[in-house]
Amino acid sequence: MKDIKKVLQGARGARKVEARGRVVVKAESLDLAAGTITGTIIDGAGTGQAITFVPGGKLTMEDYTKKAKTKLQLPGAILRVEHAERARANKADPFKSSDNKDPWVKTLIPAPEKSKEKVLTGQIFKAVHMKPKGKDDYLIVNIADVKAETFCQDMETFKGALTAAYEKAGGLTLMAVTPDNDVIDLYFYLRGERTESGYAPIPVQQQVDEFFANMGEEGVAALEAMLTHKGISVVPTQSLRAGTDTWMEVKAKNEEAKAKGLRTAGAQIELGEFVVAGIGARFGAAVARMEDEGARKRIRDAFIAQADDEMKVTFGEGGFAAIPNAKMQAFLESKGVTVMDVPAAGYNGGSIVTKPYNMENPDGGAMVVKTFGIFAATPFPPVKAFEDIRTAYYAEMTEAAKAVGDAAPAKSAAASAPAGEPAKEEAAAPAPAGTAEEAAKADAAEAGAAEVSPETAEIDDILADIEHSQL
Known part of the structure; x- marks a missing residue:
């Protein structure tokens, strides 16, 4: 018998999801008079829908039609589009958002046939910086x-899964939560050896036999305990190396961005897209989404009351997102809230552009030349073994904000002084002017980029019906 809950949910039917946020578009035509590009969304919210938009960004219609490096092959060119919800069908149409900006557009593959590049859409992927001893680093x-x-959940299934994953993808990732609540996220690749023919x-x-031999009896026993505890997800994983030129550009732009204090580098592979949001960013987004303004104010006031002068300035400039993890953790723990410790790096979802190593042999292996992460990085991909911890992760900041907001405000010196005695002035030093207001604005901005999880599917969330948005 099928799961009746899923059957009933399916009876509602899928609703149309409007284009919004970051999407990938396969361009089909340009209208020079209207100043627009028309195409089909192939990745992101609204996948499969037609979209016509006035492109914003650094490129002009002349770049798209005349310049060799950016001239679009039509139909077929692949574009990355940010803020798709701002799309308008003609330059004369009114803007759809208050900041009066058209969707930001960059090319992913201007001319697929010429470059022999391919786009892989709807992927879940992680960038890993490799630093072999005595050799050049790579990505x-x-x-x-x-x-x-x-x-x-048993050894026989596990052994079969290892074999199948190696055969399918040449590698695999083991994902699990141990009985001690440690998170396992380990990649294994199919090793090679030199033969007479290469x-x-x-x-x-x-490889499978060596896996168990290398673990030893104690290791296998620990593995069996994990299988019976919460199970292990074996995920076929393909590992592709970033092109050397691409990696050099990524490193150079990241160094430049770091020197300028910028959050993004503008590189072909944006490493920041794989950084999991900090405690402050996640907490600030949860606070900004709260409907109770009084609770939001109590939370900000509570943070300001215990912050030193440096943190008050930092808070005023960037809200909770600007507060270091250690400071945020200390604040939350002082309110009786404990949040989980998660990896700093995670997975994103979106599109990957590959190019053959050898242009004369396009089927002889490929390298990554661009990525476009559509969602916020997650430390826990959507696999069965991570179901419980994902649910806890995506719910914990909403619960933390509610707990702090519901907490009774600290008593003032006057309220706590014994009857008949004058109260001493022990109030916290005043925050810089505008601190709370500026922090609120920063938190509201973070709320717009908060993580989206499948756990929101029970409510009418904009991404609930997008199969590959489940990050």
């Missing part, structure tokens, strides 16, 4: 095929 992109995961992968069965 790899691990693409986790979560739709092909095998959830294992370098070749070792037989899959040999």
